[in-house]
Amino acid sequence: MNALAFPFTALVAQEPLQQALLLAAVDPSIGGVLVSGPRGTAKSTAARALAELLPEGKLVTLPLGASEEQLIGTLDIQSALRDGGVKFSPGLLAKAHAGVLYVDEVNLLPNPLVDQLLDVAASGVNIVERDGISHRHDARFVLIGTMNPEEGELRPQLLDRFGLAVEMSNCFDASVRQRIVKARLAFDADPDAFRARHRNEQAVLGERIHTARAALASFEFDDAVHARVSEMCIEAHVDGLRADIVMLRAARALAAFEGAPHVDVTHVERVADSVLKHRRREGDAPSREPQGRESTSQETRPDDADWGYVPPEPTGTAKVKQVRPLAAKKA
Structure with missing residues (x-):
């Protein structure tokens, strides 16, 4: 590194x-x-x-x-x-x-x-x-x-x-471009001094990640959260159920990172864009099976029998190695 x-x-x-x-x-x-x-x-x-x-x-x-x-x-x-x-x-x-x-x-x-x-x-x-x-x-x-x-x-x-x-x-906002360039020039001119000015913020951010990882397992999803996730995924016409699972995990991670007491609908809405951006199928209508005809999926998709299949994925959370503050590592 x-x-x-x-x-x-x-x-x-x-x-x-x-x-x-x-x-x-x-x-x-x-x-x-x-x-x-x-x-x-x-x-x-x-x-x-x-x-x-x-x-x-x-x-x-x-x-x-x-x-x-x-x-x-x-x-x-x-x-x-x-x-x-x-x-x-x-x-x-x-x-x-x-x-x-x-x-x-x-x-x-x-x-x-x-x-x-x-x-x-x-x-x-x-x-x-x-x-x-x-x-x-x-x-x-x-x-x-x-x-x-x-x-x-x-x-x-x-x-x-x-x-x-x-x-x-690409950024076409002059003031933003200037801020980016000034930060880069300052870093290139004296990396040690530039990093020193951000050391405390870096340490705090490392601790927040550490705390959030430890808290993940304590979060559950209520019916309102599940309903909002399903609604947004259906509106985006995504294939399968992976988007739903990822959105729930991302919302939980955001709630944990921000120290929220529970996952709520606002967390779901704030992560939705990054979850759906590459999965959204604009203009497509969600496929719906006619009621009373269980064989329809095989009749209409004979070569795609695993449509909507999501491979088994780990549930819950896995213990992740904890983060030590940068200040402690340098000491």
């Missing part, structure tokens, strides 16, 4: 992106954040800044040319046959545990590799199997994928697998 990362609390005019990243940091089971936008919109800067707030301040970058073995790790079969034990060489998923796994230009990765990334990001566990031998290890990390839409899109099936999505755009 670069010791001179730009402070997360010093980012200018990036509120939607900051919120999405913080929610994923509080609850990595949300499934990662996809950040799309043109070059120069601070996508990678924000990813590196978030990593500094997490345990060990760890950022692992997945290169575009990475192989499956580099990603998931390898098993030494000869050693297993000879010694009777499993010799596992960790991949990038293991190294990213408790930190951030950053994938720039995720839309240019092979689809099978993106599938594996998203599976592990949602489950928090990586399973490596080879010739009847398997090894599993914890891999709870915040997945951040960035892309420039001009260089190609992700398939809809992969888009849906990302928990949250934020779309960045």
